[in-house]
Amino acid sequence: MAQDMTLLWGSGSCPCWRVMILLEEKNLQGYNHKLLSFDKKEHKSQEVLDINPRGQLPSFKHGDNVVNDSYAACFYLESQFKSQGNQLIPDSPAEQALMYQRMFEGLTLYEKLNAVIYYDWFVPEGERHDSALKRNKEALATELKLWEGYLQKHGKHLAGRSFSLADVTVFPTVATLFRMGLSAESYPQLGQYHALLKERPGIKRSWPPHWLENPKGQDALKDI
C-alpha cells in the first residue's frame, strides 16, 4: 500500500479533495493522513510548515518528495503510478487536448466560485462593496453557462467518454457549488454531472466528512 505517503488535509477543501480522489483512483489507499481543522488554524501549525512553507492544505509527501499544490500532486502521482489503478490521461490527442483545457479552465471556475462564497473572508470589512460582490456573482453565472455548454457538447465526463484528470480536479468544485445551494434546475447539465459522479466509488470514499455529518448545505448560491 501507500505507506510512504503522507497527506495533511482539511474537510471540504477542494484542493485536498482533488488529491484524495486521485489517490483513490490510483489504488493508493492506505496512505498516512491527518485531518486538520482550518477553524483552529491547524494549517498554520509547525507540522504543516515543515512540509509546506505556505502553511496551506493539502500538504503532501511521497518519500522525500514534497508536492503540496493539488494539481502538481495529481500530475506527479499520475506520472509515478501510470499503470496502476485507473488511467486518468486519455490516449487520443483530441481527448488529451480537451482534458488539459478543461482542467485548467477548472481553476478559473474555482476562482470565480471563491470570489463569491469567500468574498467576506478575502476582503476586509472596510473595503467591501456590494457592486463588487454583484459583479462576482454575475461572473460566476457567466462561467457556469460555459460549463453547461461544455457538458452538453461533450457528454457525461469533462473530457469526453472517460473519467480523467479533468474530473478529478473539477468535480470537487462542482460538488461545492451544489453544497452552496446551486440549483440543478437552473444548471441541469452540471446537476446531471454532479448526480452521476457523486456515486463514483473513489469520490464517495473521499466525500468530505463534515458534509456527511451535516448533509444540509447552505443557500449562498441559490439565486445564481
Next chain:
Amino acid sequence: MAQDMTLLWGSGSCPCWRVMILLEEKNLQGYNHKLLSFDKKEHKSQEVLDINPRGQLPSFKHGDNVVNDSYAACFYLESQFKSQGNQLIPDSPAEQALMYQRMFEGLTLYEKLNAVIYYDWFVPEGERHDSALKRNKEALATELKLWEGYLQKHGKHLAGRSFSLADVTVFPTVATLFRMGLSAESYPQLGQYHALLKERPGIKRSWPPHWLENPKGQDALKDI
C-alpha cells in the same frame, strides 16, 4: 514544420509567451501565428471567439484540437512531441515532483504580480483602496522571498539541473517583474535567474516585440 498549428497572441502577455517558449523548445517553429492588439481589443474579435469562447489570448489550435489555456497547451504539446526538441519533464521522480510543484506555485506568483501591476485595471475606480494595494504589494514581496529561497536551494533552474516546464511557465512572470522595475539588488537570486535565462535561444527568439522596440521598462515595482 508546424503548419497545422495556429497561435493568436499578444505581445508581453505571460500566458502567450509561455506557449511561444514551449513551441521554440520543441522545435515547432513555423507555426501560423498572428499578433493581436489588446489595446484595440482584438482579443474580443470574432477570429478569437471562433477558437476561444472566453475571448482571451493565447488562442491555440493544433489540427482540430483547441487548447487555449497556456498551461494546458504546454502539457498537451509536451505530451504530443515528447521526443522532439528539448525534454521538458525530467525523468527522476524527485525532479518531477519539484518541477510540478514550482509550475503551479508559478500561478500564485503570477496572480500576486497581477494584483499589484493591474490593480487599477481589475478594480473599478470607486472600489479602490490604498490599503488593498498596500496589502497586495506586501503579499508580492513575501512571495518573492519564497522564490529567492527556492533558487538559492535548488540552483540555476527552477526544478534543479535542467531547464523544464517550470522554467517555460514561470520565466515570463520573472521577466515581467524586472520589466516592471524589480530590483535585482533586492532579489539577487531572481536577478541571476533572469540574466541567465534571457540569453536562452528559445526565450530570446520569443521575446515580446514591444519590449524590444522600447527596452526601457516601468518602475511600478522598484520599491517592492
